[in-house]
Amino acid sequence: MNQVIETMLNHRSVRNFQDRALSKEQIEQIVMSAQAASTSSFIQAYSIIGVTDQSKKDKLAEVVGNQPYVANNGHFFVFCADLHRHAIIAEMEKNDVLPSLESTEKFMVSLIDAALAAQNAAVAAESMDLGICYIGGIRNNLEEVQRILKTPEHVIPVFGMAVGYPEKINDKKPRLPLDHVYMENEYQQDEVVFKKQLEDYNKIISEYYKERTGGKREDTWTGQIGQMLEKKSRMYMKEFVQKQKMDLR
Template sequence: MNETIKNILSHRSIRRFKDEPIGQDTVETLIQCAQAASTSSYQQVYSIIGIEEQSIKDKLAELAGNQTYVAQNGYFFVFCLDYHRHELMAQIAGKNVDDTISSKEGFMVGMIDVALAAQNVAVAAESLGLGIVYIGGIRNNLPEVSELLRCPDHVVPLFGMAVGYPDAAPGLKPRLPQTAVFHKNQYAEDEKALPILKEFELQTAEYYRERTGGTRDEGWATQMARVMSQPKRTYMKEFIESKGLDRQ
C-alpha cells in the first residue's frame, strides 16, 4: 500500500485546528491540485473563493449554523458552481450558451466538476499533514452567503472546506461495508443488502457507544432515518432557479 492510499484511508474530519495560518505557497499548491482534477469536456465549471478576511469567516460561521471551525482554521475555501465565466467565454466566441447553462444536465456537470476539484484539494491537503472538514452548512442561508461573497448570476456556493493543522485526533468513523456499495454487473437485490445494513447498524451503534462512553448508541440506519425524516433547505430549488440554473 503506497502513501497516497494510506492517506486516503486515514481520512477523518477535523473540527479543531491549531492557531496557525497556512502559507500562501501551500494555498496556491492546493488550488493547482484542484485544477488538475478531471472536468467534463474541459468545461471547468467551478470557482474557488479563498476566505482570508476574518470578518467574512466569522459571518460565514454564523450563516453555517455557528460552526466555530468555519471561523477558526488555517484557511477556508468556498467551492462554487460557476457558469458566469462561460457567459464571458460565449461573448468572446460570439455564441449563445444559455440553454446549456440553464439545463438539468448543465447543472449536474457543474456539481460534479466542483466535487472532483474539491476532493483533489482534500487529498492534497491531507498528504501535506493538514486536516480538513467539508462545510455543507453554508447552504443553510445561501442567499446571504451569495450576497456576502458577491456571487453573480450562474454562480452558486455549494460548500466550504476548512483546512488547517489538526489540533485533534478523532477516531476513524466506520464506513458501510464494501459489499453494500460495490455491485458487480447489476444492482444487488434487497435480500442481499438488508442483512449487511442490519449488521452495520449494530457496528455503528457500538462505535458511538464506545466513543461517547455510553451516552449515545444510535446506529447508522437509525441516525440517517432521523436526519432524513424532515427535508432540509427546501428553498433550494427556488434559489437555484433564481440564479439562472436548472430551469430545463
C-alpha cells in the same frame, strides 16, 4: 498499500484547528491539485474562493450555525459550481449557449466539477498533514453566502472547506460495508440481502458510538439517517438554484 492510498484511508474530518495560517505556498499547492482533477469535456465549471477576511469568516460561521471551525482555521475555501465564465465566453465568442448552459445536465456537470476539484484539494491538504472539514452548512442560507462572497448569476457556492493544522484528531468513522456500496454488473436486486447489509452495518456503527461515548450513545446508522432525512432541510434550494438560472430545463 502505497502512501497515497494510506493518506486517503486515514481521512477523518477535523473540527479543531491550531491558530496558525496556511502559507501562500500551501494554498497554491492545494489549489493546483484541485485544478488537476478531471473536468467534464474540459469545461472547468467551478471556482474556488479563499476567505481570509475575518469578518467574512465570522459571518459564514453564523450561516453554518455558529460552528467555530468555520471562523477559526488555517484557511477557508468555498467551492462554487460555476458557469458564469461560460456565459461570458458566449458573449466573447457570440455563441447562443443559454439553452444548454441553464439545463439540468450542465447544473450536474458544474456540481461534479466542483466536487472533483474539492476532493483533490482535500487529499492535497491531508498529504501535508493538514486536517480538513467539508462545510455543507453554507447551503443553510445561500442568499446570505452570495451577499458575503458577491457571487454572480450562474454560480452556486456548494460547500466550504476548513483547512488547518489539527488541534484534535477524531476517530475514523467506519463506512458502509464495501459489498453494499460496490456491486458488480448490476444493482443489488435482493432486498433481503440489502437490508441484512444495513443491519450488519448498524452493529458496527452502534459499537463505534458506544466506544466513543463510554456507552452513552446508542445510535444505529439507519436510525440516525432516517431521522435526519425526516427533517425537511434546505427546501428553498430549488428556488435558489433556479434564481441563479441553473437547472432550469
